[in-house]
Amino acid sequence: MKIDRLVSIIMVLLEKERIGAQALSEMFEVSLRTIYRDIETINLSGIPIRSTPGWGGGFEILSEYKVDRTVFSSSDLATILMGLGSISTMLTGEEIVNTLAKVKSIIPTEQAKEIELKSSQISIDLSPWRGNANIHTYLGLIKTALQKQRLLSFNYSDRYNNISTRTIEPYQLVLKDNHWYIHGYCLEKQDFRLFKLSRISNLEMLTDRFIQKDFNKQLSEFSDTMTQKQKNIKLRIHKSIMDRVLEYCSYDHFSQDSNEHYIVEFPFIDDEFGYNIVFGFGDKCECLAPENIRAGIKQRVQNMSDIYANEF
Template identity: 30%
Template sequence: MKLERLLSIIILLINHRMLQAKDLAERFEVSVRTIYRDIDAINAAGIPIVTYQGAHGGIGLAEGYRLDRNLLTNDELAEIVTALRSLSTSYEKVQHQQLMEKMNSIVPPNDVEVFQSKTSRVLIDYSPWDHSTRLQEKLKCIEKAIDNCLFIVFTYSDAEGKLTQRTAEPHTLILKGRHWYVQAYCLDREQFRLFKLRRMKSLSVDAEASFTRRTLPKQKQISGKQSSSSNNNEVVLRFQRDVRHLAEDWFDAEELVPTEDGAWLVKKAYPEDEWLYSFILSFGFHVEVLEPVHLRDVIAERAAQIIKMYQ
């Protein structure tokens, strides 16, 4: 346990210029005195630690120190390569391939076969079915803007289809739920917003001026849907008896409750919006909304509009 804590402290110090002892103590649930003993042990192992005095002081690594390959096991390297391979399915980047080659090059020759086996056990494919080149172009455009602190200008279509012209400071690209978002400070709304890349049109980088990166707002969970549990409604769906496989594409088997007539019930809390209506309608006549009653009416009305359109 102590060795794991020591390695974790080293990695934290590599990734942060300076940390406070009390913050490390809270993170690892030990006393400040224990943290200082750990720091002494790290120093004794030959890793240069520097302490800064004063109100804004703390603990850091000597400038220029880099992580030695021996601190990463082959299993840890394999996990990194697996993550890079998975990310590359949706976000193609030359640097990813170069980094994977570097990782492979530092594996001892006797371990190469086992290492390659471990890195090919799992692949999480994030790529969309349509393999859109436009998405890749947007990713590269936004990444360029983030790297150089340049503004992005675009037309945005919100969940209701309303178009607005936006200028924003891009900070972070986020992949969540098979969709890409950019967390950016919107100059028009004067706050941080999440923009879905597929809803961004006429995207361009304004190279005339740059911005200073802001401190990102603290948030427990990043959500592409700007909603909270307070506006969620419990929805009860009834799947027909012969389409359980459709339900299992979206819900865990334990969430499916059998009925006496062989159908399957699912109870789930959702925010009510256009996404929910489209989600339910995507199952066609295989699914019936049982609750809430007003949602039944909404789906019935939309189904009637679909019938009218095809008549």
């Protein structure tokens, strides 16, 4: 929208001492003629912009024009920049770039280095080391559908690999335990459902718009259900995988068993995902109790052994 672009241009000009028309044209993906019209509109609105021709020239806001930049403290600005920076690793888009420009524009020059240092002290990178290449694309498409209130259609594979076609009204993107989910109203089930993005394929944004329902579903409801299913099992682990096990529980779950081993009260959900977590610890881990979980692990190990017992 033009008004968004005008505001963004103002913020860019506040941030930079001088910027050329060509740079603005490329930044906002519009023609030079459009940029010149935008600058004229900003001038007419009462914000004085000076144009300097020639090499090194460009547009700049007159230094006499003052903007109150004292609304936020340096710590506030550092926290905002840190949060925006973490979001931008996964959710790209012009609005995030514009928001970053707006925030940076209100940073007093004398505090710029201090705020930059504070904002870089904690780095939150949500992008995966590796994984499903579609997820990044899907995030952008879902974000657009959320903003435009458009229906989403996709194929969904459940934990048993049963595939169904779903159409949903999207309401919320959720990042939980390094996994992305979309919370939406499923037209097939006539209820709110949580869908894991890694199980989605052929995602498509439809032209149909929807009228938003009252949405008061919180992620805590999903977490409460998972907590109810969870129970502790007893593992004996080698000290070499202690750091990996600590990703799922704290030090107070550990007790020394020998110089080389620990006994761990490990939080576990009795499904394939839970078993796969335990298998991920390899031969450095043994399930001691309860017996039904130990038997479940033994059966899965036997099934795997049978597969590899057959020669090609």
